[in-house]
Amino acid sequence: MTTSRLPVTKLLSVLLAVVLAVIGLALAPAPPAEAHAALSLSEPADGGMVATAPAAARLTFSEPVAPLLLRLLGPDGATQELSGASLEGDTLVVPLPPVTAEGTYVLSYRVASQDGHPVGGALVYAVGDAPPDRSAARVPPPSDPAREAAVWASRAALTVGVLFGIGGALFLAFASGPPLPSARRVVGSALGLATVAAPFAVALQGLDALGLPLSALPQGAMLAAGLASPYTLTVGGALLAAGLAAVSLAAPSLVMRRLTGLIALAVLAFAVSLSGHASSAPPEAITHRAVSVHVAAAAVWVGALVPLALMLAARASETATRALASFSRIVPWAVAALALTGGFLAAVQVRDPAALWTTDYGRVLLAKLALVAAMLVLAAVNRWRLTQPALAGDATARRRLVRVIAVEAVLAVAVVGTLALWRFTPPPRALAAAAAAPAEVHIHTDAGMATLTLTPGRAGPLAVEIALPTADFGALPAKEVRVTFANAAAGIEPIRRPATETEGVWRIDGLTLPVAGVWTVRLDVLISDFETLRLDGTVTLAP
Amino acid sequence: MKTTILAAALLAAGTATAFAHATLEVQEAKVGSTYKAVLRVPHGCEGEATLKVRIKIPEGVIAVKPMPKAGWTLETVKGPYAKTYDYYGTPMSAGVTEIVWTGELLDEHYDEFVFRGRLTDGLPVNEVLYFPTVQECATKAERWIEIPEAGKSADDYESPAPGVLLQPKS
Numbered sequence: 210m211t212t213s214r215l216p217v218t219k220l221l222s223v224l225l226a227v228v229l230a231v232i233g234l235a236l237a238p239a240p241p242a243e244a245h246a247a248l249s250l251s252e253p254a255d256g257g258m259v260a261t262a263p264a265a266a267r268l269t270f271s272e273p274v275a276p277l278l279l280r281l282l283g284p285d286g287a288t289q290e291l292s293g294a295s296l297e298g299d300t301l302v303v304p305l306p307p308v309t310a311e312g313t314y315v316l317s318y319r320v321a322s323q324d325g326h327p328v329g330g331a332l333v334y335a336v337g338d339a340p341p342d343r344s345a346a347r348v349p350p351p352s353d354p355a356r357e358a359a360v361w362a363s364r365a366a367l368t369v370g371v372l373f374g375i376g377g378a379l380f381l382a383f384a385s386g387p388p389l390p391s392a393r394r395v396v397g398s399a400l401g402l403a404t405v406a407a408p409f410a411v412a413l414q415g416l417d418a419l420g421l422p423l424s425a426l427p428q429g430a431m432l433a434a435g436l437a438s439p440y441t442l443t444v445g446g447a448l449l450a451a452g453l454a455a456v457s458l459a460a461p462s463l464v465m466r467r468l469t470g471l472i473a474l475a476v477l478a479f480a481v482s483l484s485g486h487a488s489s490a491p492p493e494a495i496t497h498r499a500v501s502v503h504v505a506a507a508a509v510w511v512g513a514l515v516p517l518a519l520m521l522a523a524r525a526s527e528t529a530t531r532a533l534a535s536f537s538r539i540v541p542w543a544v545a546a547l548a549l550t551g552g553f554l555a556a557v558q559v560r561d562p563a564a565l566w567t568t569d570y571g572r573v574l575l576a577k578l579a580l581v582a583a584m585l586v587l588a589a590v591n592r593w594r595l596t597q598p599a600l601a602g603d604a605t606a607r608r609r610l611v612r613v614i615a616v617e618a619v620l621a622v623a624v625v626g627t628l629a630l631w632r633f634t635p636p637p638r639a640l641a642a643a644a645a646a647p648a649e650v651h652i653h654t655d656a657g658m659a660t661l662t663l664t665p666g667r668a669g670p671l672a673v674e675i676a677l678p679t680a681d682f683g684a685l686p687a688k689e690v691r692v693t694f695a696n697a698a699a700g701i702e703p704i705r706r707p708a709t710e711t712e713g714v715w716r717i718d719g720l721t722l723p724v725a726g727v728w729t730v731r732l733d734v735l736i737s738d739f740e741t742l743r744l745d746g747t748v749t750l751a752p
Numbered sequence: 753m754k755t756t757i758l759a760a761a762l763l764a765a766g767t768a769t770a771f772a773h774a775t776l777e778v779q780e781a782k783v784g785s786t787y788k789a790v791l792r793v794p795h796g797c798e799g800e801a802t803l804k805v806r807i808k809i810p811e812g813v814i815a816v817k818p819m820p821k822a823g824w825t826l827e828t829v830k831g832p833y834a835k836t837y838d839y840y841g842t843p844m845s846a847g848v849t850e851i852v853w854t855g856e857l858l859d860e861h862y863d864e865f866v867f868r869g870r871l872t873d874g875l876p877v878n879e880v881l882y883f884p885t886v887q888e889c890a891t892k893a894e895r896w897i898e899i900p901e902a903g904k905s906a907d908d909y910e911s912p913a914p915g916v917l918l919q920p921k922s
Contacts, residue, residue: 258828739808
C-alpha cells in the first residue's frame with residue numbers, strides 16, 4: 210500500500226503543475242470572446258433613420274438565438290432594460306418602450322447562439338430626421354480576461370475530470386481483479402473534480418453570457434442565464450455520467466461495475482453532442498455522432514492511462530500484466546476512432562487548410578494536434594519498445610513504461626487545456642458564414658420606404674431581395690420595380706435590372722456587382738401607370 | 753481600336769435616343785387661358801411600335817377636348833376633379849382625366865397628339881405643370897412620368913413627364 214502511495218502523489222503534483230502552467234499560458238493571449246451567431250439584418254437598420262420611434266425592433270441572426278440581455282440607450286443617456294423579446298424563426302422581436310424624444314438610440318444586445326456561446330453587439334439608429342450620432346454608441350461590455358480565464362479553467366477542469374474519471378472507472382471495471390485502491394482513489398478524485406467544476410462551469414457560462422465581471426459571480430440572473438444555455442445540458446449529462454462512474458467504482462459485482470461504466474461512457478458521449486461548435490456544424494446528424502465517438506474514444510484512451518500506470522507501478526504483477534495486455538488490445542481502436550472522427554470534424558470546421566494558421570481556431574487545432582502527436586509518439590514507444598519486455602516480466606521496461614505513461618497522461622491534460630480554448634475562437638466555418646452575411650440598405654423617405662437585401666454582401670454574383678413596406682408595414686402595391694446600381698468612383702456605369710415579384714417580395718437574381726465599396730442604389734417603383742416612386746440610397750459591399 | 757470606335761458610336765447613339773423625350777411643343781402658357789397641347793412622340797419602346805398613347809390630365813386643367821386622329825381610336829376617361837372650378841360662370845366638378853389614343857406608330861416614325869384644355873386660374877405660376885404620358889407597345893412601355901423634385905429640372909431625369917411652364921395671367 211505504502212509503495213503505491215508515493216507515485217500517486219507524485220503524479221497528482223505533476224498534473225497540478227501542468228494545469229497551472231497551461232492556465233498561465235492561456236491567460237497571456239486571451240482571445241476575444243465571439244461565437245458564431247451573427248446579426249445579419251435589423252429593423253431599424255444599423256445606422257438608419259426612422260421617422261417615428263418603432264414599436265419593436267427586429268434582429269435577424271444567422272441562426273436561432275436566445276435573448277440574454279437587451280438594453281436601449283436613449284438620447285438622454287438613460288439606459289432601459291428591455292424584456293419580453295420573442296423569437297420568430299431566426300428573428301428576435303424586441304418590443305421597444307414608447308419613446309417620443311428624437312435623437313440617437315443604441316440598442317445593445319447580448320444573445321446566446323445555438324451552441325450556447327454568447328454574442329454581443331449594438332445597433333445605432335436615429336428617430337427623427339437627423340442621421341444617428343455614432344459617437345453615442347457605447348461599446349458592449351468589454352471582454353474580461355479574468356472572467357475568460359475562469360470560464361476556461363472551469364471547462365478544462367470539468368473535461369479533465371470526466372475523461373480521467375469516467376475512462377478510469379471503465380478501465381478499472383474491465384481490468385481483471387479487484388481495483389487497486391490507489392487507482393480507485395485517483396479515479397474517484399477525478400470524478401470529484403468534475404463534480405466541483407460543473408456548477409462553476411454553468412455559473413461562469415452565465416456570467417460570460419451576461420458580460421458581467423468576475424466579481425458579480427453570486428447572482429441569480431447570471432445563474433439563470435447559465436442554466437438557459439444548451440451548455441447546461443452537456444454539463445448536466447456529464448455530471449450524471451460522473452455519478453454513474455462513481456457507482457461503477459463502488460459497485461460490489463463485476464457485472465454491475467462494467468454495466469454502469471459503459472452506461473456512464475454512453476451518457477457522456479451523448480451529453481457532449483448537445484452543445485458546442487462542432488455539434489452545431491452541418492451536417493448535424495453526422496457531426497453529433499462524430500463528437501460523441503470522439504469524446505468516448507478519448508475517455509477510453511486517456512482514462513486508462515493513470516490506473517494502468519499505478520497498477521504497473523504497484524507491482525501487482527499478475528493483474529497488472531493482464532491489464533496492460535487488454536490496454537494494448539483496446540487502445541489502438543480508440544486511437545483510430547479518435548483520428549477518424551477528429552479528422553472529419555476538423556475538415557468540417559476548418560474547410561480551407563490555410564485557416565489552420567490564419568485563424569485562432571486553426572492555431573488552437575494545430576497546438577492540439579502537436580500535443581496529440583507527442584502522445585502518439587509516446588504510445589508508439591510504449592507499444593513497440595516497452596510493452597513486450599514488460600509483459601515478459603522485465604522490471605526496467607516496466608518502470609520506464611510507467612514513466613512514459615505518466616508523461617502521456619500529463620500531455621492528455623495539456624490537450625484538454627488547449628481544446629478548452631476553442632470556447633473563445635469561432636471556427637473558420639462560422640467566420641466564412643459571417644463573411645457571406647447579406648448587406649442591407651434601408652431607404653426611408655416621406656414618399657415611401659424600401660429594404661434591399663444583397664446576399665452575400667460582398668462583391669461578385671449576388672441576389673437582391675426588395676421589401677416595400679408602407680408606413681403601416683403593409684406591402685406597397687407596386688406594379689414594376691427597377692433597381693439601378695452605380696459606382697461612379699470605380700468608373701462603373703449604372704447597372705439597371707427589373708425585379709420580379711413573388712408573394713410580395715421583389716427579387717433580382719443573377720446580378721453581379723463587380724467591385725467592393727459603396728454603391729449607389731436607386732429604386733424606381735411604379736405605383737400606377739402614371740405614378741412612380743423613386744428611392745435613392747447606398748450600400749457597402751465587402752471585398 | 754475598332755471596338756472602341758464601335759462602342760463610342762453605340763454609346764453616342766444610345767445617349768441620343770435617351771435624350772429624345774416626349775415633350776410638349778408649346779412649353780410656356782398663361783394660367784387662365786386655354787392651352788393647345790401638342791404632344792410630340794419621338795420614338796417607340798426600344799424599337800417596338802407604339803400601340804397606345806395615354807396622357808394623364810393634371811388637376812387644375814379642365815374642359816379637356818382631345819383632337820381625333822386619323823387611323824387612331826380615341827377614348828377618354830372621365831372622373832371627378834378634386835374641387836369645383838368655374839368655367840365661364842358654369843361650375844365644373846368632373847371631366848376628362850385621361851386621354852387614350854389607340855393605333856400604331858412605328859419606332860422609326862414621328863407623330864403628334866393634340867388636345868386642348870383650360871389652365872385654371874388657381875394653378876401655381878412660374879412652375880412647370882406636368883402631363884404624365886405613357887406609350888404602350890406590344891411587350892414594353894415607355895413611361896414619361898417622372899416629375900422632378902423641387903430644385904431639379906427635367907434634364908436631371910431619364911423619363912421626365914412632358915410639362916409646360918405656367919406664366920402669370922396678363
